[in-house]
Amino acid sequence: MIKGIDHIGIAVKSIEDAKKFWVGTLGLKLLRIEDVPEQKVRVAMLEAGDATIELLEPTSPDSPVAKFIEKRGEGLHHVTLQTDKLADRLKALKAAGVNLIDEKPRVGAGGTGIAFLHPKSAHGVLIELCESE
Numbered sequence: 001m002i003k004g005i006d007h008i009g010i011a012v013k014s015i016e017d018a019k020k021f022w023v024g025t026l027g028l029k030l031l032r033i034e035d036v037p038e039q040k041v042r043v044a045m046l047e048a049g050d051a052t053i054e055l056l057e058p059t060s061p062d063s064p065v066a067k068f069i070e071k072r073g074e075g076l077h078h079v080t081l082q083t084d085k086l087a088d089r090l091k092a093l094k095a096a097g098v099n100l101i102d103e104k105p106r107v108g109a110g111g112t113g114i115a116f117l118h119p120k121s122a123h124g125v126l127i128e129l130c131e132s133e
């Protein structure tokens, strides 16, 4: 089912500011910056070997990332795992009693199908599944 880690999401107040550390100091390569209006975030994708680091900046005070930063401060926000047959996997997870935030795939960064599992079902970690063949 799970094919690997796609990316790790880190909530930041400002991508411009966070880039100073992640790109300037650590030297990760900036792949792209894009708006994801459906999630009310702007994301910066950074190359980190086989996986990617995703810096998430809220674009609205009611963005889930804005609420996260308000409550917990900047930091690790979610882990994204690749899976095939996302819609089928979600049905199976629901049948297994997992608390799904998204019962059906929706559009995430890069236009791929994504869905979130609630942290209460994953030992405190927000898990994003993304479709990958």
Ligand code: CMX
Binding pocket: 009, 036, 039, 041, 054, 056, 064, 065, 067, 068, 071, 076, 077, 078, 101, 108, 109, 116, 118, 119, 120, 124, 125, 126, 128
């Ligand atoms: N990681 C771990 N726990 C989290 C969390 C996170 N990212 N976000 C919220 N929580 C916890 C809270 O601490 C809280 O726990 P307690 O009840 O123990 O205090 C609980 O989940 C509920 O949190 P809340 O502040 O009341 O927030 P909401 O219920 O309004 O929303 C969540 C929480 C996870 C359902 C919501 O943030 C969500 O739907 N997230 C998925 C969408 C998302 O994050 N999109 C941005 C990413 C964009 C992208 O990568 O494309």
